[in-house]
Amino acid sequence: MKVKLNVKRFDPEKGSRVYFQKYEVDMDDQATVLDALIHVREYVDPTLAFRCSCRSAICGSCGMRINGMAGLGCKTKIFQVAPNGEEINVEPMGNMKVLRDLIVDMGMFWDKIRAVEPWLQPTGPEPEREHIVPNQAMIDLTVAMNCIMCGSCVSDCTVMEVDKSFLGPAALAKAYRFVDDPRDGHTEERIEKYSKPGGIWDCTHCYFCVQVCPKDVAPMDRILDIREAALNAGIKNNNGSRHSDSFANSVKISGWLDEGRLAVESHGYTNIPELLPLIPVGLRVMMAGKMPSPIHHKRPGSKYVKQLFEKLEG
């Protein structure tokens, strides 16, 4: 099978020019993108730089963007991405600094993982031998534990693209692994910490991390799990939680979203002087013709929406 690769190249030692280089190689039908890159490096161009180790989707080192989506080179079969012999675009992962060709600097990735304190912090007396927990209590954790730290979710996270302070999908999926571990003694402190700006409430549910994760960790779902834990624990003194409550309340009462109320309630303002910082935002909204009506009418049938809420609330 003929494989056409179009690989993004960058070598700071030879000037900072970024360019695409095309390669054409003959590969087996079952070959992966990584196999093709290794073939290129072995037989065509020894200067091509990329990371890999296990070639079995275990070590997490071959994260890259293939046809615009992050993933593992060793898990992506050629026939999946180029069924009719199309050219395959291969680029380094996003949201991380490129060091050379397909190799990125993972420093920021590890800093964020470290920031969630990814180690058990039990309290109480040390057990004589080990902490025993029922199997059932660990089942939920196994999903988050599948993470191989490949960085694909971070590469394609749309929030990290614009906000470097966001902890991001990989770190927050790891955070969940400890929030939900019955042996950990600092669950509430952890949730408080992850609820701060840059944490769980900054995810915009774009779903990219779920789509690209090669190990089905579904980081966004893990973020939603921590949010649920935060709400259940009554950790609500933050914009995200207030936003969620206000959203639900306005739909419950009127059958649809009251955008004006949402903006005010999300910030937790309680009096007129506290509302003053919102004035410039309000003016911009008004000039853009997006100001919601100050009178928020109920939608026809809103009583049925309310009934649904009441049923769910039990």
Ligand code: SF4
């Ligand atoms: S769902 Fe959230 S964490 Fe996942 S990629 Fe989108 S913004 Fe990032």
Ligand code: SF4
């Ligand atoms: S959550 Fe998935 S995509 Fe993100 S680092 Fe872990 S394995 Fe990779």
Ligand code: FES
């Ligand atoms: S080489 Fe180890 S995950 Fe791809």
